[in-house]
Amino acid sequence: MRRRPTVYDVAARAGVSIATVSFAFTQPGRVRKSTLDAVLAAADDLGYVPSANARGLATGRTGAIGLYSFDYLLDSVPPRTADTDIRHFPLYVDEVQRGVQLECRQRGWALMLGAGHNPGHLPDVIDVAGRVDGLIAFAGSAAPEAIIQVAKRIPVVELGGMVRHEGVHTVLVDNRTGMRELTEHLLTTHGCRDLAYVGGLGLPEFDARYEGFGQALTAAGLPVPSPTPSRPGRDHTTTAAVEALIRAAALPDAIVCATDQEALVAIDTLVAADIPVPARVIVTGFDGTVAGRFATPRLTTVRQPMEEVGRTAVRILAGLLDGSGGYPNEYDYLPSTFVLGASCGC
């Protein structure tokens, strides 16, 4: 691996100027056929690979967009032995990423992936932001200040975010309605009266889920329990939350979880304590991940259009970058769907 050849080397070898070499690659039609061939041959001989850095510097464009997400996976890497463990499945983040990937491929864009190596540590997002034309970030993966700073330079789409700032677009999913419908189902069809909520607050999407839960209860004239804190991907927090409920005076009729991930852990925890689901306690999730669809019992949940979320984000960026002004709105709002499974007893 000797020093990389540059335009200068290619130019020298082909007996032309560097401008011609550049033209040969960027506007082949502008160069005489024979010259073009000579340049391409020289490039080939030398193993010339144009430096995207240099090109990016000169043009002010990189041709790539970035996706910044968090490290949910790290804690939930499935045990090697449990071959059929449900947690082998793609999670929320993975499915959104897939949508982003597919849409990028269709557009011939490269995708730069970054993740909170040091969660909340500013330089990380900034770092990937420095290499792309536009950035997609999961809410909560980066500090809001960082997002705002980045947005001063390139268009940013936040997924499920709370940052309202010039240059920051948002893709939202209507979590509230879905969760309210799910809760109403438990109330109406299953006659539940004593519901528990397991999950965290703080992110707008999580807050909306809890709100939907609360709205249904309030409408039914029931008190709204405060949530038992838990975090998806941090399985021990969920286990602890459920164990706390088990130890409490009375087991609730139903445990409404903020995510499918947490619901699956909740079910495991209950079953491990010899409490049958849904016979004794109903458990529900949120997201509609593949894992939930194949779980036993099949999860009653609310499905987010994950792939579509990812695709939408890329489309927004595309509109912004093309300058076609395709996305005048500050945010897109996608619907979610209540999905009946078996974990509610249906």
Add this chain to the structure above:
Amino acid sequence: MRRRPTVYDVAARAGVSIATVSFAFTQPGRVRKSTLDAVLAAADDLGYVPSANARGLATGRTGAIGLYSFDYLLDSVPPRTADTDIRHFPLYVDEVQRGVQLECRQRGWALMLGAGHNPGHLPDVIDVAGRVDGLIAFAGSAAPEAIIQVAKRIPVVELGGMVRHEGVHTVLVDNRTGMRELTEHLLTTHGCRDLAYVGGLGLPEFDARYEGFGQALTAAGLPVPSPTPSRPGRDHTTTAAVEALIRAAALPDAIVCATDQEALVAIDTLVAADIPVPARVIVTGFDGTVAGRFATPRLTTVRQPMEEVGRTAVRILAGLLDGSGGYPNEYDYLPSTFVLGASCGC
């Protein structure tokens, strides 16, 4: 989104030179505390985001590595309606990519994803190669010449490749042994005598599978049928292959497929023709994907250590880039494992 601030802007605002700004970010210890604070404050005010391009140009390093793969997914995106369709699962490529991602995150590297938008079209690989310090490429995703060209400039790891060239390292999985064991199982335990092989040749890993298949048959004194061509991800080719077998004089005892993806399609096709699997015809796969584990019947297959393949590739690159010479060998060879399922009748 006004013009992005640069070192010059920050320097001007902080009343220092651009060199000092640069030092403040790269070697904070070298700058007087008061100066440092002034620079950082100025950067913050301005919303300064360093240009990775410029930095890369100056240092000759990008801090990112690339992964180049193909578009297997595009043709096999599952229908929206079939919520529990097995093909929602991550495929071989996805699982390898996951390993790459995890290892990159642990090392704090950004990952640049590219895929054959125009399969085999040179500029694509070259393009992502131009933006990274090292490249991982799936065999078959890019033309060998392109791989070799890239390898003149940056270290390249090919996954399952056939390119033997300076600078191109390879991660291989022993496909032959696994497939031979699987075939022997069909011969010995199930007494199969008339086996068909569905799958393509041309890539070394595919060739090795067919070889293993052939070795087992030859050892048993049986003739080796030529493969019925099919390509994973191109479902119609697989369907056509199986339909051809159905129309043939005698249905084979077993259909050995080159991949899980193809095995799943084969099973669908057979079942659609009222031919029960494995009762009438045995079907086996290769890869050990999640989809195969959850299929009905559960696939008998050979498991490749997919995540490990991805991780290994990153580690090789790491060794090469650190110059720690951690990987003197030209390739790594990982084992595969025969996995008993139910699709063989066991």
Add this chain to the structure above:
DNA sequence: TTGAAAGCGCTAACAG
């Protein structure tokens, strides 16, 4: 401890 200045490799006017 800080500044001046020379590139890094490429693009894109502007001439010719």
Add this chain to the structure above:
DNA sequence: CTGTTAGCGCTTTCAA
């Protein structure tokens, strides 16, 4: 159709 040339934003000696 092709060459000259001036940057793009940052790093990094070398001096001061």
